[in-house]
Each structure stands twice: as structure tokens, then as C-alpha cells.
Amino acid sequence: MKLVVTGATGAAGSWIVDHFADAGHEVTGIDLERPSRERENATFLEADLTEQGQALEAILDPEPDAVIHFAGIPRMGITTGTETFLTNVSSAYHVFEAAGRAGADVIWASSESLYGMPFAQQPFLPDYLPIDETHPQRPEDGYGASKLVGEELAAKTVRKYGISVASIRPTWIQYPGEYRAIDEWTPFDPETADRSGCFWSYVDVRDVVSIVDAALEAEIDGHEPYLAAAPDNGLGRPTADAIETVFDGLPEDCDLESEQSAFSTAKARRELGWKPAHSWREARNETVDGPAFLDP
Template sequence: MDTVVVTGALGTLGRWTVEKLASDYEILAVDLQEPHSSPYETVEYLAADLTDQGPVWEILCDVQPDAVVHLGAVPGAGHRAGTETFVNNVTSTYNVFTAAGEVGADIVWSSSEATYGVTYRDEARPLASLPVDETHPQRPEDAYGTSKVVSEIVAERTARRYGVSVASLQPSWIQVPGAYETPTARESFDPDNPTPSGSLWSYIDVRDVARLVRCALETQRTGHDRYIAVAKDNYIDTSTATAIDRAWGDLAPEWNPKGDNAAFLSAKAQRDLDWEPAHSWRTAEGETVDGPRLKGSS
């Protein structure tokens, strides 16, 4: 059984990912705290600050994992001051990636579609082209998105220097079944003034992201690649073409989307990793499912 270190293991995505992997992997789950006990026979928990290089290196050198799933980070803009967000995310990622490279562990981690930039505050910022895929220029608008761009450079360097594979997953706004935040966002959506548009009204179910992590772990790869992960539809129950036209007007790139198709493409993940999103807000908002065995408040 392969050994995987999962950082940020007590966060929302971390807990769903551990649940997805626990039956088939030996897991060391790392977070700033540890739970009172583990509900999994194959999962041990350890507390560590990823911005402290020493513990990170000691953990990975002791465990010698086959792979590292790096999910530990300030999860978006607006949670902490911009400087703290940037320093925390870049430092922790550098420490984890370099230690993983030293022990020869492949890496799957959570970057963000915020690297491409969409809006800044209340101002709509037209993109260079639509729909957005991994070839679109990266032009982050805040400290969070900037931290992910820099971390992707670290990912590229890690793959090149150490010869390990690194998959930079770029999920959109992550939602939990039965607790989607999209209804509130949809209610506040004004089709006559659809800004700020956030991630172009895109989202992704946490189950789909956890499954993408597993797909990336289990696909033979080399080097570094980015993979956008969004649901197939937008969450506003309005045609994407209408929303884009009203947000950007004549500044909108030429594109004729069908219905409520997402303005981001996950085609690369489907092609390379045999993954595609399976969940939509239309059913998941009111869905009752058994979540991770380890519960949490985040």
C-alpha cells in the first residue's frame, strides 16, 4: 500500500480527500492541529506548521512517502491580510515541495483558478479570451491569486530539479453537498449589473475535487501540469452569454457559449487524467450525503 502525506488534512477539501483515499493508502495527515482520534485505520494525524521548514523536512524524511497531497494554505482572499496570505502560502508550498523533491515524492496540490484573474473589487476585468483554459495568461488580482502563481513557479522548479511529477489543480469555488453557498450568490445576482463576477460564476463540488486528487495521484505523469476544475454549468441560472455581455459589453472576447456552460474549461483534466465533474448545483444544493467520517467546522 502506497504512503501519502496530506497537508491541510482538517480543512474542507482535506477531510473529503482523506476520506476518498483512506481505503487504499497509508496516510499521514498533517494540519496545524490534530484531532482527538482518527476514525480511519490507515490514517495517522500529526500537527505541524508548514511555514516552519524543519518540521516539514523531518516529517517527509521520516515517512519517505510515495506522494504528497498539499492542500494546506490560506484558502482564499479575504481570510487574512494580503501579506500574511502571500507569505503563508508561498513559504509553506516551498517547504513542502522542496522536501517532497528531496525524498522523491510526486506531488498533487491545490492551486486556484484565481491565477487567471477575473474581477478586482467591483470592477469587471475582461479576460484575454474565452472560454478560459490552462493556456490563458495568468494575471492575478490579489495576494491570494499571486501566491498561487508564485507557487506554480515553485512547482515547475521542483519537477525540473528533482524529476518528480507535480499536478497543480486549479479548482473554482468549492462547494459542499447540502451546504452550497450558491443559492445566496444566485439570489444576489443582478442580470442588469452582474459584477463582480468572481470566477465567472463558476464553482465545483468538493467530491469532484477529491476525486480529481485521486485521479492525479493514480495517473502516470512526468513534469509539471496545471488542471482547471470547474462544474459544467454556472450557478446563476442565467445564460453565460447574457452574463458576460452585460458584465463586459463590447470589451468581451468573442465567444458564443451554449446555455449555462461554464466559462472555464476542464477538458485537459478529462483528457490527461480521465476526470470530469459529476455534480451540479441543481441537485447538490439540497442533497443529503454522508460526508467524511472525521467532521470539522471548516
């Protein structure tokens, strides 16, 4: 297939480029800067996707079969909330519009942050646990709001052009040998711990790559969101107990067993045949080479 991957030199996007280029697909990688090294089966372009003309040309020229959109500002705290919102929404609008004109299906990085808890000034309890794709969305921040609007743009693009769009909602993405979340959460004392808006959930970047691959292979009709999370929390203790102690309670509807993630991946398992394969217990100290086309 001919694929366009945006955010191609970013943390997750570079792993996606590597995976599909290794599989023999013809990849066009787009980012604000080109990597310093070449990569077999991959061509890299510099483009600012917040500029409509650049986005249209960069995506239409390769005549892609599918577009994988992972460009954008990945979280709050990097720049202002306003800049985060405007960058992510404008780039999503331009990428979706270009993909629609190309007749290319889209898989893109939404986020669990659209539910509102991760970057809330005071993280709050969900309506029920585990959280699934139908849970109400109440973002208070520019990042979560940008993903909420992005999914509305995805639905608009489906209506306008008849392509399919898969919105992947990863929890906190971790990288083998560099599990920052676990370092941040260790040691953990539930009596003094701060509230976690992701409820100590995480996902390995290799599982993000595999759910993108599964979505590419699936027959998706219209716009569908899919949560991506590891099956367990990153604490090594019962999830419900940790939430109840730190948040001073649980939602009335709570069906979590042992260390089960607060985010359900049942829909992705059922519809995409996907399941996460990596746990922090092994991956935290794994030695795995990252994308070789990036500077070490």
C-alpha cells in the first residue's frame, strides 16, 4: 500500500513509519523537519500541516491508499492551551480534508484525554469503570478539547467523502526501556498520591503500532473510535482499591478486577481482533532499538 504518515519523526509516528516500511509498504513521512538519515521504503517531506496548501500538496501528491495522522502537539504543558488547540484542530482539519479528496481512509491519534480527566485541574471520577468509547466527554483543557473536536471533524469527513476514519484513543504512551509513567508513579503510597487523570493506565508504543496496523486491515464503516491501553495498571496493585483511596470513592458502577486497566479495550478486541501484548513488568527494562533513521 501507499501510506502517508504524519508526525513521522515524532515519538510514536517514527515507530509507525518503521513498522510499515519494514512490511514493504511505500511510506511518505511528513513532519516539520526531515530526519537526518534515509530509510528504505520511506520518503520524508517537510511540511507544516497547519497550512492548508502545504497539507493538501504533501498528502495528495503521493496518492495514498491510507493516511495515518499522528502529527500535532501531544499533550498539555508543551505550549499554551490555545496554541495546542489551534495547532491540533487545524492540522486535523487539513489532513482529513486532503485524505477525503484523495479517497484515502484515515487512522489518527485521538486520546483518552477527550474524556476530560487527564488534564483537568482536579482529576475527577468517571461515570463508570472501566471507561469505554461511549463514556461522556468533558475536557477542560486545550489538548483534550482538540481531540474532541478532531473526532467531530473525522465524522464530518466521513459524511462528506465516504471514507472511513478510525480514531485511536491511546492512554499514556510508553517506550521500551523508558517507561516514564512507572518512574513517576514509583514509589506509590495511595494515602498521599496525587490523583491520576489516566488512573495509572498506559500503553506500549508497540501496541499503538499494532492497533494502527489492525485498523488498517479492518473493514471499518464510517467513523469509529478505539481505546488503546495495556491490560493492567502501572502500579502492581488492585486498580479499584487505588482509585477508591486516592479519589475518596468509586463510581457506583464499577466492574474492575484486580489490576485491570481503567480503560476498556473490548471494542478493539472485538472489532479489530487486536489485543495489547506488552506489560510494564517486562517492557520497563527492555532493550529495543528504536527507529534507526532518527538521531540516537
